[in-house]
Amino acid sequence: MKSDKTMKSNYNILKGCLFFVYVLLVACYPNEPENVEDFDLVYTNYAPEFTFQDQYTYSLPDGVIKLDDDTDENEPPEFIDTNFSDAIISKIRENLNAKGWQEVNENQNPDIVVLPSAFNQNFLYYYNPGYWGWYYPGCFPGWGWYYPGYSPGYVSGFKTGTVLIQMTSANDIQDVQVPVIWLGALNGLLQGSDSYTISRIDNGIDQAFTHAPFN
Amino acid sequence: MKLKYILLSSFLFVSLLVSSQTNFALNYSVAVPLGDTKDFIENTSGRGVTIDFSYHIQDNISLGGSFGWQTFYEDKGYITETFGTETISGNQYNYLNSLPIYFTTTYYFSPENFLTPFASLGLGTVYNRAELDIGIFTFEEEAWHFSVRPEIGLQYDVDYGFGIRASTRYNQVFEAGDLGSLSYVSFTAGIYWEY
Structure with a gap:
């Protein structure tokens, strides 16, 4: 006992x-990820029938528009801060030129019209193309997007920022539908200094152009 | 009629437990992933614990239960994955939380000695939650798997009713839902009480 x-x-x-x-x-x-850039994500998707290896002319706007569900399409578009805007546009230009594509004015019948935008909440793939009415060559009222042969994933989140780059084929517009032949989305937390954010955006755009079909 | 059998069985089972010698063990567990587990997470897990209960129906045979929690984790680093026309790049972190629950039967080879080898077989279920984090997004799958767990080990009676134990367990976890066969081998070390 x-x-x-x-x-x-x-x-x-x-x-x-x-x-x-x-x-x-x-x-x-x-441990969870500790640094802001650990949460950065790069997503790309494209139209499988489009031949990206050919040489194209393209146009880029001067600004990156800010997408917002509450913005009236008849109002002039709002642009994001020029610090970020300039960095995004120059990085896209650098990558497209490196592929041998040639930049032209939007009124010179570009093959590809590149549309950079940014937003900070829901992922707005199907935002109203009226946002680009001031820029896109041709008539715009009532137009929509279509994603030929693929469907982009849907991403949403809070306190995050997303840069969305769409490449549209201006020669293949059908029934007022604009074909988005490539899209790249950079998503990350909205934290850190401007220079830190810009370096993360730069890295993200470079990364996007290493993905198929550009790799 | 059915209720009568259930009540009778319950009464017999409770009587058995009350009259039997009860053994309670607490174990630290290190697990090495195998098969589909290893494909998902290659790292050995040093984060595990199990709690075992057993009731001697004879000096050398016991029946009981075993509950545990093992957490696997791997920082996959910056990865790029392509699915059809879609490509995604980001830092990926994989997690697997495994909660095994077994009914066990154990045979003690020399219960009269201080040092006793034993062999055990567990039958039961494992709840797995596999999580893949990339960017701010989480993809999660969970399932209850059927599982078999053979075990061999040694226990040493240090003091009256108190001892230490060590064992090797093979957790064979069968496919369930969208999750594969998330098996692993675990090495346990622990202490036990008998009363």
Whole structure:
């Protein structure tokens, strides 16, 4: 027959062990990502029938428009800060020129019209093309997007920023539908200094152009 | 009639537990991933704990239960994956939380000695939650798997009713839902009480 003293001592060891296990599990739970850039994501998708390896002319606007569900399409578009806007546009230009594509004015019948935009909440793939009425060559009222042969993923989130780059084929507009033949989306947390954010955007755009079909 | 059998069985089972010697064990567990588990996470997990109960129906045979929690984790680094025309790049983190629950039967080879080898077989289920984090997004799958767990080990009676134990367990986890066969081998070390 075991003594009460022994039993009590054993129970104290048990309590100590349970506490040790609790501390062990809590303390050793896997770490989450620690840096803002650890959350950065680059997503691309494209129309499989389009031949990206050919040489094309393209046009780029001077600004990156800010997408917002509440903006009236008849109002002039709002642009994002020029610091970010300039960085985005010059990085896209750098990558497209490196592919041998040639930049032309939007009134010189470009093959590809590149449309950079940004937003900070829901992912707005199907935003109203009326946002680009001031820029896109040709008539625009009532136009829509279509994604030939593919469907872009849907992403949403809070306190995040997204840069959306759409390449549209101006020669293949059908029934007032604008074919988006490539899209690249950079998503990340809206934190850090401007220079830090710009370097993350630059890296993201470079990364997007390493993906298929450009790789 | 059915209720009568259930009540009778419950009564017999409770009587068995009350009259039997009860063994309670607490184990720290290190697990090495195998098969589909290894494909998802290659790292050995040092984050595991199991709690075992057993009731001696004879000196050398016990019946019981075992519950545990094992967490696997791997930082996959910056990865690029392509699915058809879609490509995604970002830092990827994979997590697997595995909660095994078994009914066990254990055979003790020399229960009269301080040092006793034992062999055990567990039958039960494992709840798995596999999580893939990339960017701010999480893709999660969960399933209850059927599982078999053979175990061999040693236990040493340090003091009356108190001892230490170590064992090797093979957790064979069968496919379930969208999750594959998330098996692993675990090495446990722990302490036990008998009363």
